[in-house]
Amino acid sequence: MKNPVPAIQKYMTTTPHTIGSEQTIARASAVMAEHGIRHLPVLHGGRLLGILTDRDIKLIETFRDVNPNEITVEEAMTERPYTVAPDAPLDEVVQAMADKKYGSAVISANHKVVGIFTTVDACAALAYLLRERLEH
Amino acid sequence: MSKSIPTIQKYMTLMPHAINTEESVGRASGIMRDNRIRHLPVMHGSRLIGILTDRDIKLIESVGEVDLETMTVDYAMSVSPYAVSPEAPLDEVVQEMADKKYGCAVIVQEGAVIGILTMVDACQALADLLHTRLAK
Numbered sequence: 001m002k003n004p005v006p007a008i009q010k011y012m013t014t015t016p017h018t019i020g021s022e023q024t025i026a027r028a029s030a031v032m033a034e035h036g037i038r039h040l041p042v043l044h045g046g047r048l049l050g051i052l053t054d055r056d057i058k059l060i061e062t063f064r065d066v067n068p069n070e071i072t073v074e075e076a077m078t079e080r081p082y083t084v085a086p087d088a089p090l091d092e093v094v095q096a097m098a099d100k101k102y103g104s105a106v107i108s109a110n111h112k113v114v115g116i117f118t119t120v121d122a123c124a125a126l127a128y129l130l131r132e133r134l135e136h
Numbered sequence: 137m138s139k140s141i142p143t144i145q146k147y148m149t150l151m152p153h154a155i156n157t158e159e160s161v162g163r164a165s166g167i168m169r170d171n172r173i174r175h176l177p178v179m180h181g182s183r184l185i186g187i188l189t190d191r192d193i194k195l196i197e198s199v200g201e202v203d204l205e206t207m208t209v210d211y212a213m214s215v216s217p218y219a220v221s222p223e224a225p226l227d228e229v230v231q232e233m234a235d236k237k238y239g240c241a242v243i244v245q246e247g248a249v250i251g252i253l254t255m256v257d258a259c260q261a262l263a264d265l266l267h268t269r270l271a272k
Contacts, residue, residue, distance in 0.1 A: 098259035119255035123234035130227040
């Protein structure tokens with residue numbers, strides 16, 4: 001009997017923290033630190049607009065004459081992040097992440113962000129599946 | 137009967153490029169660009185002592201007023217990278233990468249670096265395994 005390929009929703013982080021595009025990167029930085037996360041989907045009026053990573057923030061903060069309380073999330077984010085539906089097959093999502101070197105996939109349903117799947121989640125999914133389906 | 141969990145050596149990138157501590161960050165940047173890679177193991181003599189990523193270099197570049205041709209790799213690298221043997225089980229390595237949020241594992245055999253497993257390799261391994269062993 002063949003094991004089916006699971007859907008991404010089984011391994012994504014559900015109801016991820018998000019941030020408004022008009023917020024400051026100082027605020028985004030605080031949200032990441034508080035929750036120990038490195039990716040924030042960026043919303044505008046409830047719609048997904050981009051993705052902001054700790055890397056984007058660090059890069060901007062190293063410029064001189066930059067005040068993180070004055071830079072908005074929209075200025076620092078990456079637009080049009082890689083987005084998939086909750087029932088997208090896990091193999092297709094991780095293949096795209098490997099090919100394009102994406103750090104994450106945003107999971108969206110009915111124009112709402114319902115989850116996020118990062119490379120850390122991919123490692124955890126791989127460890128789990130190996131242990132569940134194979135023998136040591 | 138299920139198959140066994142593979143070892144890391146099956147999915148690592150073999151013989152990665154490496155750099156010495158006393159070489160310049162500019163040279164490291166050139167190696168990464170020419171080979172389209174984002175991680176370089178850092179050697180002191182024949183011993184692995186660090187890892188340098190494109191992210192480390194971008195951070196330094198953005199500070200300004202630094203000369204990448206005179207700055208040495210040891211100034212920019214992270215010390216004590218996550219190192220494993222080629223026989224390490226894949227599930228243990230990716231679980232550790234997920235738990236500690238490591239960007240890569242360096243594979244060392246008898247003191248010599250023989251490979252690297254990055255987040256991109258982990259995503260690729262998951263995609264491949266879902267079509268092979270994990271599907272059976």
